[in-house]
Amino acid sequence: MADNRDSVAVVIHSFNEEKNIKVCIESAKLLTSNIILIDMESTDRTTTIASEIGAEIHIFPNSHYVEPSREFGVSKAQAEWILIIDADERITANLASEIKSAIKTFEFNAYKIPRKNLFAGKKWLRHGGWWPDHQTRLIRKRALQKWPTEIHSTPVINGSQGTLQEPLLHFFHGDIESMVNKTIIFESIEAQLLARAGKTAKTRTFMRKFAGELFRRLFRDKGFLDGTIGIIESIYQAFSKTVTYLFLYEKKSGSL
Secondary structure, eight states: OOOOTTTEEEEEEESSOTTTHHHHHHHHTTTOSOEEEEEOOOSSSHHHHHHHTTOEEEEOOOOSSSGGGHHHHHHHOOSSEEEEEETTEEOOHHHHHHHHHHTTTOOOSEEEEOEEEEETTTEEOOSTTOSSOOEEEEEEGGGEEEOOOSTTOOOEESSOEEEOSSOEEEEEOOSHHHHHHHHHHHHHHHHHHHHHTTOOOOHHHHHHHHHHHHIIIIIITOGGGGHHHHHHHHHHHHHHHHHHHHHHHHHHHSOO
16 A cells, blocks of 8 residues: 555544554554554553554643644644544544545545444444534644644634545443543533633523433434433433533532
């Protein structure tokens, strides 16, 4: 396979992903041999495994979520185009082929890619707001204006964006325990941002947020059509949203 080093690079972000990183890098090699790992101070064998199979390694301070490291990752890649993925995501042969075609046209400066969310690696969530879950991940390097460091932020791009058809695979929520652990970290950060913005939470806020998110996920976006897993995920997202405001209440009042 030809080396696409001058045209496209894959930037992978990781933290303690020794179970995922090898398969992730192998999927990236469907697109290019130019693979950069941005690791947030893993304490397991993530970087060792990545180095053994040919990835270029750079370390970024652990910030508990990925957005602060996005611009750093783009800066380390030596290519015209950058595809950004996380260690629990996979590139398919069809997506790699579509990307190779897209970057030859010079029609857009970035592309949104649909993301196929696979619960516990098995169940594709097609409803509940989980599909197509477009993510701006293929970016012409010089077109990136900035990537805000706030959690769940999206890149600011100079120029127009297109949309690819082939999905990126996302193996998320391996089990309930990992879901809860991520919720504690992510929702605490979300609550801090709300607190800084002057937001407050009262008892009725908890009920409204839970009911609103449950209705949206389960009924409006038809999460129930994904069966038991869809129902579990809808309930969990409502719980997660409520936890954000519980944390906000605690931060504002000083205690529960």
